[in-house]
Amino acid sequence: MRSFMGRDILSLKDFERSEFFRLFEVALEMDEIARSRKNTDLLKEKTLVTAFYQPSTRTRLAHEAAMHRLGGHVTGFSDAKMTRAGDWYQESIKDTVHMLEYYGDAIVMRHFQQGAPAEAAKWASVPIINAGDGWGEHPTQVLTDLYTIWNELGTIDGLTFLCIGDMRMRTMHSISYALTQFDTQVYYVSPPEMSLTDDFKKELDAKNLVYHEADHVADVIDKADVIYMEPVVQPDYTKARQEASADKGMTPDNYKVTRQLLKEKAKPDSIILHSLPRMDELPPDVDGTRHARYWEEAFNGVVMRMSILASVLGATE
Ligand code: CP
DSSP states (O other): OOOOTTOOBOOSTTOOHHHHHHHHHHHHHHHHHHHTTOOOOTTTTOEEEEEESSOOSHHHHHHHHHHHHTTOEEEEESOGGGSTTSSTTOOOHHHHHHHHTTTOSEEEEEESSTTHHHHHHHHOSSOEEEEEETTSOOHHHHHHHHHHHHHHHSOSTTOEEEEESOTTSHHHHHHHHHHTTSSOEEEEEOOGGGSOOHHHHHHHHHTTOEEEEESOHHHHGGGOSEEEEOOSSOOOTTSSOOOOOSOOOOOOGGGOOOHHHHHHHSOTTOEEEEOSOOOTTSOGGGGGSTTBOHHHHHHHHHHHHHHHHHHHTTTTO
16 A cells, blocks of 8 residues: 555545555544544644635635644635735746745645646645545545445445436546445436536446446435435536526436435435535435434544545654
8 A cells, every 4th residue: 555645635546445444544543533622733743735716615624624633733725816826917836836835734725627736736845635626526525425434334345326416526526436446336317418428437437337327316216325415506616716696596306315205215224425515406304314424424524634634744654
């Protein structure tokens, strides 16, 4: 297994099976710290730089909370418009990260351009963590999600996943790459214009992922151990920011998971993950069912970021 020390976390495409379990094991140790709401001094000498060129609630604050729990420091920006990258100068990623690498020991970057964190990694001497790049990938979210499943169900192997939403979405790319390392099968349900692209299917075929496509959640929900959801009503992830129109639209029933549907068709022990924010695809009354695990997922968002930061900053070796 490759060491995590000093490593960029850009994609799950080349993650090895053993590397998932290593981060899960470290996360288990971190769980105790986060759950007791205490801070340690594991990263007291380290600083995390946050470079967010796109809005975020969870990903940025979970990384910041994780760094605080580990006794480290945080600096950075959450509104690129107030930096030289977002004003008249339109400063390049190269020049920006050449600055940021002197301000901290790791950089977590969200960007509207696919590949921007990989570009940053070319120029930075400190680890770059991809916090979501356009439609590209969202590796730390999916590591959080897989850790949640492993923690809740005790395994990832042997499970059937139902992925519902926009298959252009970065989480859908990262989870599909990740699942190629496990003995799983996946049912994808999406609107036709948001379905798996031919190029992406070729990649999944080359990695031997067993998957199927279906039109309606109701046709396949009975097969799922894990119901993995994203909105189909959502902004354009290739834009820095998008305001909502007066009529955002509603989610068709094909892509919704309701309390009624769960009662009538889902496996009794199936679990629902949703990285949030949600629209109407997951009504709030599902929160009170035994299937909901998205609040555990949210807590684990801090735990997994603690695991990643401690690992790339060399505190676990
Ligand atoms: N799930 C997720 O990436 O949330 P944020 O956009 O709030 O970071």
